[in-house]
Amino acid sequence: MRVTIVYASVKGIPLSPQAGVSAIVVEFKGTLETQVMSKAIGPGTTLDAVPLGSGVAYYLAGQPHQFFFRDPAGNIQPETLRLAGNTLLWTDAGVTYRLEAQVGLNEAVRIASSLR
Secondary structure (H helix, E strand, O other), X not given: OEEEEEEOOEXXXXXXXXXXXXXXXXXXXXXXXXXXXXXHOOOOEEEEEEEEXXXXXXXXXXXXXXXXXXXXXXXXXXXXXOOOOOEEXXXXXXXXXXXXXXXXXXXXXXXXXXXO
């Protein structure tokens, strides 16, 4: 199961040139595969691990990119990004969250910390 929330326009968050919306938040069952993810990013993309709550989040920025996760059956799955922009990824209790928005690292962490 996957839940996607699209924020058409949010004050302080620019619209994505690719999709014309401010942000997308996606939630799905699975865990991040950070070793595969770090090998799959190409030139012009950065990957940073940052603290988020009691865990770690991963911030992808730069050129269009994808990431990988392990689904509940244990299979590694590729995941493409909807806005091809900056993305914060984190896992909590077997659920992976993805925040895509045209914001910097600190703002992405602030937004993610406010999600319930």
